[in-house]
Amino acid sequence: MPAATAEPVQLLSPDGVRQDASGDRARHAELVSGVGAEQLRERYRDMAMVRRFDAEATALQRQGELALWASGTGQEAAQIGAARALAAQDHVFPTYREHGIAWVRGVDPLQVLSLYRGASHGGWDPTASGFHPYTLVIGAQLPHATGYAMGVQRDGDVGTGDPARDTAVLACFGDGASSQGEVNEALNWAAVFQAPVVFFCQNNGWAISSPASRQFAAPLARRAEGFGVPGVQVDGNDVLAVEAVVREAADRARSGGGPTLVEALTFRVAAHTTSDDSSRYRPREEDELWATRDPLTRVEAHLRSTGGADDAFFDAVRAEGDELAARVRRGVREMSDPEPLSMFDHAYAGDHPLVAQERAWLETWIATEPEEAR
Amino acid sequence: MSTQQFLLPDVGEGLTEAEVVTWRVAVGDVVTDGDPVVEVETAKSVVELPTPFSGTVVSLLVPEGTTVDVGTPLIAVQTTAPSVEADHPHRPAPVAPTGQGGSGREGGAVSAVEHEQEAEREAVLVGYGVRPATAGHPARRRRTVAASARNGAPAAAAPAAPSRVPSQETGRPLASPPVRALARDLGVDLTRVPASGDGGVVTRDDVRAFVDARVDLSSPPPPRHGAGPGAGASVTEPPAGDDVLVGGVPMVPAQPRETRIPVRGVRRATARQMVASAFTAPHATAFVTVDVTRSMKMLERIRGEREFRDVHVSPLLLVARAVCLAAARHPGINASWDELAQEIVVKHYVNLGIAVAAPRGLIVPSIKDAHTMSLKDLAHALGDLVQTARSGRSSPADLSGSSISITNIGVFGVDSGTPILNPGEAAILCVGQVKKKPWVHKGKVRPRDVVDLSVSFDHRLVDGDLGSKFLADVARVLERPDTALRWA
Structure with missing residues (x-):
C-alpha cells in the first residue's frame, strides 16, 4: 500500500513546465501519458468554459436572478482533472460546488443554475449522467456514495476486468466536511468493505471562515492510513496530476482494490458563496500567493511554450465562453417557476400516505385560493 | 426601445x-x-x-x-x-429562505390574518449566525406604517x-464605466480631470495625461467608501450668493451650517449595542483612586528584562493581569445574565475584552483565556490584539466571546468615566491616566503616580458589595503588586 506522499504529486509546475517523469513521479506520469497537446487543449477548454460560466453565474446572482451562488473559480483543475479520469459508467456524489465535474459529465449549466435560482429541487437526472444531485448538507453525500458503491459491489460490477462494466464512485467533499462524523464513518465503512469509492477532498483552505488548520492538525491524506486505505496528496491546481492520481484511485476501485483518499490542495478564489465576504476573514497574502498558482495559466503557458496552442485557439475558447455566458444569461431569465405540486414528486421513490395527504391539501388550497397560494 | x-x-x-x-x-x-x-x-x-x-x-x-x-x-x-x-x-x-418566520399551519388551515403577518426579516450573516434573541423566538410582528x-x-x-x-x-463628470474604473484604480478624482471628449466626456487618455502630469499630487485622494463614519456625509449648504444676509453680513457659502452623517456600519452596530446594554442592564458605577507608584517602578524593571525586550509593556498590561486575579477571587463579577433561562452564568475563564478605537469605530476584541497566561504571554496577546484591531483586521472570533472588559480612557488624557457595559457582560473596568499627584504617603505629602479606576456593573447580578470588592482588589494589586504573589 503506497503511503501518503511526502510532497503533493505535481506533473505540471505553476509556470507550465512538465515535470521530470522519473522516480516517484514515473507512475503518475505514465497514467497520463496519453494526454498530449490535443487532450490538454480539451482540458484547458473545459476549465475556461467553467470559469466563464462561474463569472456569469456570479453576475446573475448580483442581478437578483439567483438566490445564491457558490463559486468554483480556482478549483477548475481539481474538478476537470478528476472528472476526466472517470469512465462513463462511474458515479459522482458532489457537494454544491462541483460545477466543473458537472460540465464534464454533461449536465447542462442551466440545470445547475435552476437549483440556485430555486426553480428546481435537483435540476438533473442523476441516472442519465452518473452525476448525483448537489448536496447542501455538509458531508451527507459521503455515506450515500459508500452505500451506492456497496450496491455496485453487490451487482457484481467490480473486478470483472470488463472496462465498460467495472464501476467506481467518486465521493466529493471539502476540508470543512472532513470534521463531520459521517464523512469518517463513510470512509471507515468503505475501507472495511473494500467498496469501490474514491474519496476526493478538495482542500481549498477555508470552510467559510474557518481555516483548514482548524479542521486537521496533520495533512488529511495521512488520515487514510488509520482507515487502512491508500492516501495521496496532489497539487489540486495541476489538472494533469489530479487526473493521474484520480485515475489510479478509480482503477484500483474498479478492480476490487477498495477505496482511496485523495486530498487535492487548491484554493477558492471567491468567497464561500455570494453571501459572505472573504476579505473579512482570509488574509490577502493568501489570495496573492494562490494567484501565482492559477490552474488555467499554467496550462496556457505550457501549451504556448510547446507550440500546443496559439492565439487563435485561446481566442476561440474565449469567444465560445462568451457564447455560453450569453446562453446561460438568457436561459436563466426565461426560467419559469416550478409547478408547486412538483415538490412532492421525488420526496419518496414510491407512494407515501403523508406525502399524498399534504399534496392533496396543497392541491385544494391552490384550487380554492389561487392568489393566496401563489 | x-x-x-x-x-x-x-x-x-x-x-x-x-x-x-x-x-x-x-x-x-x-x-x-x-x-x-x-x-x-x-x-x-x-x-x-x-x-x-x-x-x-x-x-x-x-x-x-x-x-x-x-x-x-x-x-x-x-x-x-x-x-x-x-x-x-x-x-x-x-x-432565499431566511429560516425565520414563515407562516405556520395549524389544523391544516391558513388564515388570511396569518398570511398578512410576516416575520420581520433581519439580515443573517452566513457563518455568523443569528442573534440569540431572535434564534429561539422569531419575532412575528405585523408590518405597519408605525413599524x-x-x-x-x-x-x-x-x-x-x-x-x-x-x-x-x-x-x-461624464465618463464611460471603464474610464471610471481606471480613474478609481489610479486614485484619480474625475472631477479634477480636464475632459477632451465630445460633449465634455472624460476619456481614458485624459485620465492618463492627468496622472502623467501629476497635477493631483497635492490634492486629497477621492473619498473611500465606508472608510469611516464621515464617509458619505452630506452637508447642508446654505443658499448660495448674496440672497442670504445675516445681520446685514453676507454669509460665506462655503461654510456649511450642519453636516448630516448617515448612521451605518460600526456606528450603527455600536449604537444598537449601547442602547441594548444601557436599557437592559441597570448600571451602577464605583470609583477608587489608587497610588500605583510601585506598579510603575515594577513596569520599569520589567521593561529592562531580556525576555520582555520585544514586547510593549504598559500600565494596561498590569491592569489586565489585576482584573484576571481579582475576577478569580470574585467569580460573580465575571458572569452574564441569561434572561431566557433565568440563570446567571458564571464564567470560570476570563476572555478579556479590550475596548479599542479602530479605524471604523469602537470595537471590543478579546483575549481568550487570559487567566491562563503568564505576564509575558498576556503582553504579547495584548499587543497583537491592539495592533490587529487598529489595522481593522479583527476577526469575528476576536470580536465575540468576551466575558469581562477593560476600557482605557487614560490614553485620551482623561481621569475617569462611567462606562457602559459590553452587552452580555456583568462588569467593565475603566482606567484613567496615570499622573503625578500630591498624595499622602507614609504620613507625608509626596508626589506619587496616581490613577482613577472605576467599574460599571450589571446590578441585576452584581451588588454594590461584590462590585466594590472586585474594584478594591484590582486597586490592591496595582498599589502593592506583591499582593499578587500572596493570592496566587
Missing part, C-alpha cells in the same frame, strides 16, 4: 436593505448587460451590481449614501434591443418618489 428599471436584489441570503455607495455610471452612459453599474454595501459586504440591461442610462434613482430596501428601483435604462418585459420593472429572483416609522425619519430612509439625478445636477 423601452425603459427598464433594475430593482435592488437580495444579494445575500435574507438581506433586507443595502446602501448605494458609488455609482459607476452616469445619465447618458451606454451600458451593456453585465457591466458593473453600482457598488452597494450590505450588512455582509460591499458588492458590485451588474446591469441586467443593455442601453442608455436614463436616470439614477437612488443617490449615493442612501440606504434602500430590497426591491427599490436603482437605475432606469433605455434599452435598444426589443424586450419581452418592456416597461415592466425587472423581476428579481425568488428570495417602518419607528426605524427613523422616513425622509432619511428612502425617498417615496425617487428623484432623477442627472449628472449635471450632481456635478458628476
Whole structure:
C-alpha cells in the first residue's frame, strides 16, 4: 500500500513546465501519458468554459436572478482533472460546488443554475449522467456514495476486468466536511468493505471562515492510513496530476482494490458563496500567493511554450465562453417557476400516505385560493 | 426601445436593505448587460451590481449614501434591443429562505390574518449566525406604517418618489464605466480631470495625461467608501450668493451650517449595542483612586528584562493581569445574565475584552483565556490584539466571546468615566491616566503616580458589595503588586 506522499504529486509546475517523469513521479506520469497537446487543449477548454460560466453565474446572482451562488473559480483543475479520469459508467456524489465535474459529465449549466435560482429541487437526472444531485448538507453525500458503491459491489460490477462494466464512485467533499462524523464513518465503512469509492477532498483552505488548520492538525491524506486505505496528496491546481492520481484511485476501485483518499490542495478564489465576504476573514497574502498558482495559466503557458496552442485557439475558447455566458444569461431569465405540486414528486421513490395527504391539501388550497397560494 | 428599471436584489441570503455607495455610471452612459453599474454595501459586504440591461442610462434613482430596501428601483435604462418585459420593472429572483418566520399551519388551515403577518426579516450573516434573541423566538410582528416609522425619519430612509439625478445636477463628470474604473484604480478624482471628449466626456487618455502630469499630487485622494463614519456625509449648504444676509453680513457659502452623517456600519452596530446594554442592564458605577507608584517602578524593571525586550509593556498590561486575579477571587463579577433561562452564568475563564478605537469605530476584541497566561504571554496577546484591531483586521472570533472588559480612557488624557457595559457582560473596568499627584504617603505629602479606576456593573447580578470588592482588589494589586504573589 503506497503511503501518503511526502510532497503533493505535481506533473505540471505553476509556470507550465512538465515535470521530470522519473522516480516517484514515473507512475503518475505514465497514467497520463496519453494526454498530449490535443487532450490538454480539451482540458484547458473545459476549465475556461467553467470559469466563464462561474463569472456569469456570479453576475446573475448580483442581478437578483439567483438566490445564491457558490463559486468554483480556482478549483477548475481539481474538478476537470478528476472528472476526466472517470469512465462513463462511474458515479459522482458532489457537494454544491462541483460545477466543473458537472460540465464534464454533461449536465447542462442551466440545470445547475435552476437549483440556485430555486426553480428546481435537483435540476438533473442523476441516472442519465452518473452525476448525483448537489448536496447542501455538509458531508451527507459521503455515506450515500459508500452505500451506492456497496450496491455496485453487490451487482457484481467490480473486478470483472470488463472496462465498460467495472464501476467506481467518486465521493466529493471539502476540508470543512472532513470534521463531520459521517464523512469518517463513510470512509471507515468503505475501507472495511473494500467498496469501490474514491474519496476526493478538495482542500481549498477555508470552510467559510474557518481555516483548514482548524479542521486537521496533520495533512488529511495521512488520515487514510488509520482507515487502512491508500492516501495521496496532489497539487489540486495541476489538472494533469489530479487526473493521474484520480485515475489510479478509480482503477484500483474498479478492480476490487477498495477505496482511496485523495486530498487535492487548491484554493477558492471567491468567497464561500455570494453571501459572505472573504476579505473579512482570509488574509490577502493568501489570495496573492494562490494567484501565482492559477490552474488555467499554467496550462496556457505550457501549451504556448510547446507550440500546443496559439492565439487563435485561446481566442476561440474565449469567444465560445462568451457564447455560453450569453446562453446561460438568457436561459436563466426565461426560467419559469416550478409547478408547486412538483415538490412532492421525488420526496419518496414510491407512494407515501403523508406525502399524498399534504399534496392533496396543497392541491385544494391552490384550487380554492389561487392568489393566496401563489 | 423601452425603459427598464433594475430593482435592488437580495444579494445575500435574507438581506433586507443595502446602501448605494458609488455609482459607476452616469445619465447618458451606454451600458451593456453585465457591466458593473453600482457598488452597494450590505450588512455582509460591499458588492458590485451588474446591469441586467443593455442601453442608455436614463436616470439614477437612488443617490449615493442612501440606504434602500430590497426591491427599490436603482437605475432606469433605455434599452435598444426589443424586450419581452418592456416597461415592466425587472423581476428579481425568488428570495432565499431566511429560516425565520414563515407562516405556520395549524389544523391544516391558513388564515388570511396569518398570511398578512410576516416575520420581520433581519439580515443573517452566513457563518455568523443569528442573534440569540431572535434564534429561539422569531419575532412575528405585523408590518405597519408605525413599524417602518419607528426605524427613523422616513425622509432619511428612502425617498417615496425617487428623484432623477442627472449628472449635471450632481456635478458628476461624464465618463464611460471603464474610464471610471481606471480613474478609481489610479486614485484619480474625475472631477479634477480636464475632459477632451465630445460633449465634455472624460476619456481614458485624459485620465492618463492627468496622472502623467501629476497635477493631483497635492490634492486629497477621492473619498473611500465606508472608510469611516464621515464617509458619505452630506452637508447642508446654505443658499448660495448674496440672497442670504445675516445681520446685514453676507454669509460665506462655503461654510456649511450642519453636516448630516448617515448612521451605518460600526456606528450603527455600536449604537444598537449601547442602547441594548444601557436599557437592559441597570448600571451602577464605583470609583477608587489608587497610588500605583510601585506598579510603575515594577513596569520599569520589567521593561529592562531580556525576555520582555520585544514586547510593549504598559500600565494596561498590569491592569489586565489585576482584573484576571481579582475576577478569580470574585467569580460573580465575571458572569452574564441569561434572561431566557433565568440563570446567571458564571464564567470560570476570563476572555478579556479590550475596548479599542479602530479605524471604523469602537470595537471590543478579546483575549481568550487570559487567566491562563503568564505576564509575558498576556503582553504579547495584548499587543497583537491592539495592533490587529487598529489595522481593522479583527476577526469575528476576536470580536465575540468576551466575558469581562477593560476600557482605557487614560490614553485620551482623561481621569475617569462611567462606562457602559459590553452587552452580555456583568462588569467593565475603566482606567484613567496615570499622573503625578500630591498624595499622602507614609504620613507625608509626596508626589506619587496616581490613577482613577472605576467599574460599571450589571446590578441585576452584581451588588454594590461584590462590585466594590472586585474594584478594591484590582486597586490592591496595582498599589502593592506583591499582593499578587500572596493570592496566587
